[in-house]
Amino acid sequence: MGTPTTFISLFLILVILCTSTVANGDHPDHAKPSKGIRAAYWPSFNSFPASSIQTSLFTHIYYAFLLPDPATFKLSITSDDQTKLPEFIGSLLNLTPPVKTLFSIGGGGSNATVFSEMASTKQSRQVFINSSIEVARKYGFQGVDLDWEFPANVVDMSNLALLYKQWRNSLDEEAKACGKPRLLLTSAVYYASEFQVYGGPRSYPAGAISKYLDWASPMCFDYHGSWENFTGEHSALYDSKSNISTNYGIRSWIQAGVPAKKLVMGLPLYGKSWRLRDPKVNGVGAAAVGVGPGDDGILLYYQIVELNAQSNATVVFDKQTKSYYSYSGTTWIGYDDVRSVALKVRFAKSLGLGGYFFWALGQDKDWTLSQKASNAWKYGG
Structure with missing residues (x-):
């Protein structure tokens, strides 16, 4: 385990940071838009x-x-970051209307062991926290986001709670010392509050999330994929046969004690594909003999729209899961489209959630799903 040899005091970092520099709609015109978080991740790669x-x-x-x-x-x-970070901030500063910017630390391809080691001591947590504040202030971000996929055990979860607390306290102190607005603190989390994959059974620290985060973002996708020999809706709103659904996951967070308004529900702008064993057996759960087109069976929404048109695919809205699938020959794709996105956003509003987010920008088709979600959130359309 690599540990820093010297401890960077919060006081010193505060001194350094304080001196740093930094569409179309289908809604009625008279409708008053609902406030909330409509977020999206921009993959710098x-x-x-x-x-x-x-x-x-x-x-x-x-x-x-x-x-x-x-x-x-x-x-x-x-x-690459040295080039892309200022370009990202500069580009968004020139766009209207303005949006708030955060950077996310981690992601699905990151090494979870590094996060486990970082979170294991107060000293290493503080070095990480100070660095996050320094980067945010240097480039002009309004917040920081942790995407640790995933804390592997009870000890990791306990240390995650300590990290949230220490991070929020540091952000409060830094803002007070600098006279600047406090940086936002958010965290992407598993779709459910308790789980036993990628490690042993454990629960997220709901109390710390409720007290110290501005919001948590359950990743309500990737329920099914290339590891299975049957087709599945990877962002199913409902599943009568299992707990692998957005409805179950979001309600588990609320039951754990996280206020609904502090939950921002994830939506995918991509789908999952399989190769059917029998083209005539083509519903949800049909036997498959491997992945279909795409990157390990992953197709972006704009690719799905184009492939469906090119192959003259049959498109089906699945009433049970509130998702879509299409099939043509042996190719089967499960995904979200306009109707299912609107239903999921309305579901989030009905539970009083704080908003939603998309993974990821650049995967939509002419902003079709982004527009629909925004209208459904703001106006119920």
């Missing part, structure tokens, strides 16, 4: 330019991702 984001459809945009150095736990700003 993809080619979609931040300058092309339609900010009218969002309130918060995440830069994804930064990673902690495995030896020091300070954020590692790569040469």
Whole structure:
């Protein structure tokens, strides 16, 4: 385990930071829009330019991702980040209406062991926290987001609670010392509050999440995929046969004690594909003999729309899961489309959630789903 040899005091970092520099709608005109969080992640490793984001459809945009150095736990700003971070902020500053910006630390491809080691001591947590504040202030972000996928055991979860508390206290102190608005603190989390995959049985620290985070973002997708030999809706709103659904996951968070208004529900802009064993057996749960087209069976929404048109696929709205699937020959794709996105956003509103987020920008088709979700949230359309 790599641990820092010297402790960077919060007082010193505060001194340094305080001196740093920093669409179309289908709604009635008279309707009063509902407030809330309409967020999306911008993958810095993809080619979609931040300058092309339609900010009218969002309130918060995440830069994804930064990673902690495995030896020091300070954020590692790569040469690409050194170029893309100021470009990202600069592009969004020039867009109207304005959005708030956060950067996300971690992601699905990150090393969970590094986060476990970082969170294990007060000293290493503080080095990580100070670095996050320094980067946010240097580049002009309004918040920071943790995407630790995933704390592996009870000890990790206990340390995660300590990290949230220490981080929030540091953000409060830094804002007071600098006379600046406090940085937002958010965290992407598993779709359910309790789980036993990617490790042993454990629960997220609901009390710490409720007290110290501005909001938590359950990732309500990837329920099914290439590891299974049957088709499935990877972002099913409901599932009568299991607890693998957004309805179960979100309600588990509320039951655990996290206020609904502090939950921001994840929506995917991509689908999952399989190769059917029998083209004539093509419903949800049909036998499959491997993945279909895409990157390991993953197709972005705009690719799905184009493939459906090219292959003259049959498109079905699945009433049970409130999702879509299409099939053509042996190709089967499960995904969200306009109707299912609207239903899921209305579900979030009906439970009093704080909002929703998309993974990820650049995957939509002419902003179709982003527009529908925004209208459904703001106007119920």
